[in-house]
Amino acid sequence: MNKLPNIFVGIFVIFGSAWLGLVNYPLKNLGNLQPVPDEATGGVLPPTVSGLAVAGHKVYAANGCVECHSQQVRFAPLTTDIDKELGKRQTVARDYLREKTAFPGILRVGQDLSNYGARAGEDINAIHRHLYEPRSVNPWSNMPSYCFLYNVVKIQGQPSNEAVTGLTGPCAPKPGYEVVPTEKAKALVAYLLSLNQSYPLPESPVATAK
């Protein structure tokens, strides 16, 4: 007796149904999501991002930031993400429309970054300083240094107005030298600042009255 064809059919049906549910359904439904019009500005939500931020997204992927940082705010009241001010509302599939690849992440060795752009403030130099040497900002940090995204160059005449200032301790450049961000570092910072989900979406309105 040979029942291999029956096993084959059984396996095929089982794999096929999971494939329909977990691959085909997201593909057909989430894969066709579109931005929604933003009545206030006439633009769209989620807002489109700059080309520089798109380049920064590649730097984020290439260096495996996703191994330590998540990018998803889970819903309340099941989780405390919103109480912990990781964001004002739950992250939904449509939020990822801005990205080429979604990085929901599975670990929070570092903070969730879905709304980093909303809390980072204006000080771009501070962000560069942190990426260049995280322990110069937070001595307890175990985030790696991304100093290889910067060039240490001799100051020729006027100091560059892009140079990272305020670096102290062992990572500070020698006198007469300065730390200048590469294109990659600038792109990464633009990407980090683009991470901002403060806009409302129909399926995930911003919770009022807190």
Place this chain on the structure above:
Amino acid sequence: MSNDLSNQPDILTAAERAQIDSSTSGAALLFFGSSAFWLVFASLFDVIGAIQLSYPCFLDGISFLTYGRVVQTATTVMAYGFATPAAIGIAVWLTARLCKVPLSHHRMLVSAGIVWNLGILVGACSILAGNSTSFALLSFPAFATPILFVSYALIAIWVLFTFNERKSGGLFVSAWFVFAAVLAFPWLFGTANALLVWNPVSAPAQPAIALWFSSGFFNLWLVPVGLAAAFYIIPKSTGLPVASSNLSLLGFWTLLLFGAWTGGAQIIGGPVPAWITSAGVAASIMMIVPALALGLNFHLTLDGHYAPVAWSPALRFIVTGIGCLVTYWILVAINSIPGVNAMTQFSDINRALYYLGHFGFFAMTAFGAIYYIVPRLTGHEWPCAKFISLHYWLAVTGFGFIVSGLILGGLIQGSALSQTIITFRSSVEFAWPFRVFAMLGSLLILASAVNFALLLIGILLETHKNQAPAFMAEREENSQEPVAV
């Protein structure tokens, strides 16, 4: 034998066995040898990553050794350099034995093996050089994975071809598992690469697909191959039939049915449709069924005959592996209860579960299978039983440290992350000592990997051929337990 699911592996004569084994030997040894090499490589990167997590100044500021690239190299090479070739080696050998036909098209398999290893080399270098996709278990960039796919296609065609050629007789349960795994892998790997890596689909659709892949890679590829080895080798080395074919059947179908759906439980409350997470939670909890069916079946088979576990390397490793698998599924079920998951979701517990499944279950079971298979391919025994015993203890303490450290640390870190009054900084500081503990475990695993690779080199280069079976302990006098060859 007329029933379809027989309880006895096979009824070959010693001469037939030897003929089949020698026909598979070249291809199987190539896969096992390269998997040992990549195991050492992956464990080395795992150690570097583990040190950096606790002592961030270690090899800091070097682009190709930055933490993110290092851990992605470690997990991806572990999955495709070690686990997958080991699984292929086991599947090829088992297929020939189960179908009772000597291997044909030997060259095709050997070329597939060489191409595969080239693919891993290209993939690993490109992650380190900064071309990672950053998808879990899919980090190899778009130009490396087609190489793997071509190589795998050759292997799968061979396996299916051999199934077609098989001598009639009942299909032993291991054949079912190998068959399912060989079909699952190209389905998973092909779909995931096509949709996420080669030509990525719109980002909102990606998380669900990525989780379908990463859970399927374990539950539908590594697990069935590991179980096929266990179902074959346990009866072979004890002379006992598998206790219950009904339990085997229940375990097989529930594993496939629920295993394919578990992914959603890793993103509860996250950006996927709620029904996908609900299905994931339900499936993860239902994984208790195959865990109990399979665990009980192995236990009933060995009940009263556990003594050989003390001296037979194959049995000792495989029984440990099965124990880890049952524990893994029970922990996954508990971890997917939404109330628990809200606290543990982004904690180190995720990493603990990864090690328990991929190392505690799969690597241990594969080691056991390799200890059983290789002497039958080379025609002589392992050079030194003491080294096998050392390998066992290094590996067990190694992943024991990692899993216990990361579960305890993860519970504390997770509760710190979820309580509003505790700062983020505390979650990093609380986790620190536990990560140091896990780092020691990674070092032990590296030592065990080197030990294993040396043993494999030893048996391949052995000049003074050892004919006495390598037992890890004295066999009891007048023991009833037969020892299979």
